[in-house]
Structures are given as C-alpha cells and as structure tokens.
Amino acid sequence: MIRFESEQPVAVNVATIEELLSEIRNDKMGGWYDLPKKIDSAEVEKIKSAAEKIQLDSEYLVCVGIGGSYLGHKAVIDALGGSGETKVFYAGNSLSARELKKVFDEIGDADFSVNIISKSGTTTEPAIAFRFLKEKLKQKYDDKASERIYVTTDAARGALYGEATQEKYTRFVIPDNIGGRYSVLTPVGLLPIAAAGIDIDRLIAGAFIEHREIKEKHVSDLAAVKYACSRAKLLKDGFDVEVLASFEPSMNTFEEWWKQLFGESEGKQNQGIFPAATVYTTDLHSLGQYLQEGRRNIFETMLSFAKPPEVDFEIPELKQDLDQLNYLAGKKLSFVNEQARLATIEAHRAGGIPVFEVIAPDYSVESLGALIYFFELACALSAKLAGVNPFDQPGVEAYKTAMFHLLGKAGF
Numbered sequence: 001m002i003r004f005e006s007e008q009p010v011a012v013n014v015a016t017i018e019e020l021l022s023e024i025r026n027d028k029m030g031g032w033y034d035l036p037k038k039i040d041s042a043e044v045e046k047i048k049s050a051a052e053k054i055q056l057d058s059e060y061l062v063c064v065g066i067g068g069s070y071l072g073h074k075a076v077i078d079a080l081g082g083s084g085e086t087k088v089f090y091a092g093n094s095l096s097a098r099e100l101k102k103v104f105d106e107i108g109d110a111d112f113s114v115n116i117i118s119k120s121g122t123t124t125e126p127a128i129a130f131r132f133l134k135e136k137l138k139q140k141y142d143d144k145a146s147e148r149i150y151v152t153t154d155a156a157r158g159a160l161y162g163e164a165t166q167e168k169y170t171r172f173v174i175p176d177n178i179g180g181r182y183s184v185l186t187p188v189g190l191l192p193i194a195a196a197g198i199d200i201d202r203l204i205a206g207a208f209i210e211h212r213e214i215k216e217k218h219v220s221d222l223a224a225v226k227y228a229c230s231r232a233k234l235l236k237d238g239f240d241v242e243v244l245a246s247f248e249p250s251m252n253t254f255e256e257w258w259k260q261l262f263g264e265s266e267g268k269q270n271q272g273i274f275p276a277a278t279v280y281t282t283d284l285h286s287l288g289q290y291l292q293e294g295r296r297n298i299f300e301t302m303l304s305f306a307k308p309p310e311v312d313f314e315i316p317e318l319k320q321d322l323d324q325l326n327y328l329a330g331k332k333l334s335f336v337n338e339q340a341r342l343a344t345i346e347a348h349r350a351g352g353i354p355v356f357e358v359i360a361p362d363y364s365v366e367s368l369g370a371l372i373y374f375f376e377l378a379c380a381l382s383a384k385l386a387g388v389n390p391f392d393q394p395g396v397e398a399y400k401t402a403m404f405h406l407l408g409k410a411g412f
C-alpha cells in the first residue's frame with residue numbers, strides 16, 4: 001500500500017533483515033508488530049461507545065498527555081479534521097501556564113470531558129494539567145465530574161491507575177508490551193480519534209493492509225525495509241540529518257509524531273539520524289535555502305499522496321491579466337502544488353540532497369493507518385540496524401531527574 005522510491009536502490013541483506021524483524025516481533029515491547037490483525041473487537045466497541053457518550057455530552061474533549069501519549073492521535077485528527085461534534089483539545093504536553101490558560105479560555109462554560117493518557121501514570125506534565133482540569137470538572141459537575149474522566153493507562157501500575165481505580169473513572173488499558181510512541185492503534189490513539197468523529201475501523205483497516213504486506217511480499221520488496229536500509233546506507237555515507245517533508249500543511253503534526261518516533265527510538269549511544277521536518281511550500285521560503293545550498297549532511301524524505309486531497313480549486317481566468325497568472329487559468333491548485341513537489345525533488349537532488357519518496361495511495365484515514373504502521377516498522381528496523389534498542393528512552397530520564405532535584409521532590 002505504501003510505496004517507497006529512491007534514486008539509488010540499496011541491497012537488502014535478507015537474512016539479517018529477517019532476523020531483525022523476528023527480534024522486533026518477539027521483543028517484550030513488540031506488541032504493536034502484529035497489533036493490526038490482533039486488535040480486540042470488544043475493546044474497539046468499548047472505545048466507540050465511550051466516544052459516542054463524549055460526543056453527546058461534551059463540546060470539548062481535553063486530551064492530557066505528552067510524547068507518545070498524544071502525538072499520534074493529534075496527528076490523525078489534525079490531518080483529517082473531525083466531524084465537529086466534539087472538538088479535541090490538548091493539555092499536559094508542556095509546563096507553560098499560557099498554554100493551559102488557552103485550554104481554559106477555549107472551553108469557557110462549554111461542556112467538556114477529559115481523557116488523561118499516561119502509560120507510566122506518573123509523568124509530571126500531564127499529571128499537573130490533570131489536577132487543574134479535575135478541579136474545573138468538579139466545580140462544574142460536582143459529584144458527576146468522575147463520569148467525564150477517561151483514563152488510559154497501565155493495566156495495574158502507577159499513580160494514575162491507583163487513582164482511576166479508587167475514583168471509579170472509566171479506564172482503558174495500554175498493553176504492557178506496547179510503548180508510548182508505538183501506541184496509536186491502542187486506546188491511547190483510538191479513543192481521541194473516535195471522539196473526534198473519525199472512523200477508527202478504517203484507520204485500523206489501513207494499518208492491517210500494510211501489516212499484511214509482511215506476509216505477502218518478499219522481505220526485500222517491503223517498502224519499510226527498503227526505507228530502513230536506504231537510511232542506514234546514507235548514515236554510513238555521512239548523511240546524519242533526515243528531513244521529512246510534506247506539501248500538505250495538515251500533515252505537520254504527523255511529522256511531529258514521526259520526529260518523536262524516530263528521535264526517541266534511534267537517538268542513543270551517540271548514534272542515530274537527527275529527525276527534522278518541513279512543510280512545503282511554506283518552508284521552501286525559509287529552510288529551503290539551507291537545504292539547497294547548506295551543509296551536505298541532510299537527506300530528505302518526501303511524504304506524498306498519489307491522489308491529491310479531495311478539496312480543490314480551479315484557478316480562474318481574469319479579463320485583465322494584471323497579476324500575469326492567466327497562464328495557470330483552468331488549472332487546479334492541487335496540480336500547481338504537485339508541480340512544486342516535483343520541482344523541489346528535482347532541485348534538491350541537483351543540489352546534492354538524496355531524496356526518498358514515501359507515497360500513500362490517497363489522503364484518507366486508511367492511508368494514515370498504513371503510514372503509521374509503515375513508519376513504526378521502518379523505525380524499529382532502523383534502530384535495530386544501528387544496534388540500538390528501539391523501545392527505550394533512557395535519555396529522557398536525565399532532564400526529569402535534574403528537574404525533580406530542583407523542584408525538591410523527595411528522593412532526588
């Protein structure tokens with residue numbers, strides 16, 4: 001379903017890749033690997049009915065989480081927009097008072113619910129935001145506040161689990177064998193996406209089709225394998241920065257999710273490709289200059305859709321061609337955007353930037369499901385090829401320890 005193209009195809013060492021794929025699948029954190037074909041339908045129904053309730057009683061759903069606990073679902077919601085019944089808003093992904101105030105200002109007196117998402121159940125940013133939001137819920141709904149709190153956390157551990165059990169909040173479980181950044185297709189992502197009015201069956205179906213390719217294709221023909229091996233080759237050749245680029249600004253949060261996925265999975269033991277992102281054509285008028293003529297350590301992965309998004313405009317013909325654009329009259333805006341994409345690939349390649357293409361069939365929820373699975377697989381494999389653990393993030397602890405020390409938390 002997802003296609004991968006590059007100017008110079010790399011050789012795939014089939015035996016090594018098969019071994020690494022098997023290691024990933026059998027890893028204690030490899031639960032996401034077969035998830036598209038194993039999703040529990042009873043869990044999906046529970047998610048859908050919670051989402052229906054939220055849509056009926058809440059103008060806003062505030063999703064509280066950070067890192068892998070919010071980027072995946074925000075990526076899908078920002079890319080597709082929701083049905084509009086319930087607007088999904090975010091808190092707890094920073095410690096900024098200004099950002100929290102924005103959430104309160106937006107909600108105003110409207111009805112709202114809260115979905116707190118944290119696997120560990122102890123992360124500071126979401127925990128603090130949740131405390132404020134709980135207070136607001138209590139002020140507004142009194143003893144009915146708990147009916148508007150949805151907790152997505154570990155099955156049996158953590159402060160949040162303890163609180164949710166004691167307060168009898170509606171609970172969703174993040175499986176033990178799936179880490180934050182690989183969790184979009186668990187309740188972490190599915191509940192907010194469903195509450196936004198996006199069809200989660202179609203999202204899962206897209207991931208399922210991508211997962212099926214593993215069985216149906218030879219390992220060297222798998223797009224995710226080709227992408228991972230091509231990245232590894234470029235890193236060896238000194239290209240240690242990757243820019244994910246899209247010509248659809250609504251894919252910006254998806255790029256943020258990708259940055260987190262690859263950054264936390266690969267960047268350890270002084271290794272890894274630094275993941276960056278651009279939105280075109282906007283950034284062609286800023287970072288475009290650096291890309292074209294700056295240091296030659298950057299490669300680009302162009303994320304695109306074979307069929308353009310359905311929304312389109314035809315450029316009108318004007319009697320007086322004062323802006324000299326009549327040469328484009330009758331052309332669709334998507335056509336112009338596509339020519340800009342092709343021109344950028346041509347210019348960047350000519351400027352010495354290796355450009356990969358990752359192509360999804362169309363701008364649909366299925367394609368997003370497929371892209372999520374594609375990048376998860378490629379990322380885990382890339383980390384394995386670099387000899388690092390794709391599923392831990394020991395470096396994230398360093399700032400937490402220093403912060404807890406400054407804040408005076410007991411034991412730090």
Ligand code: PA5
Pocket residue numbers: 066067068069117118119120121122123126179180181182264393396
């Ligand atoms: O991908 C990851 O594992 C991390 O980004 C976590 O999702 C993030 O640190 C939040 O952790 P938690 O869900 O435990 O609050």
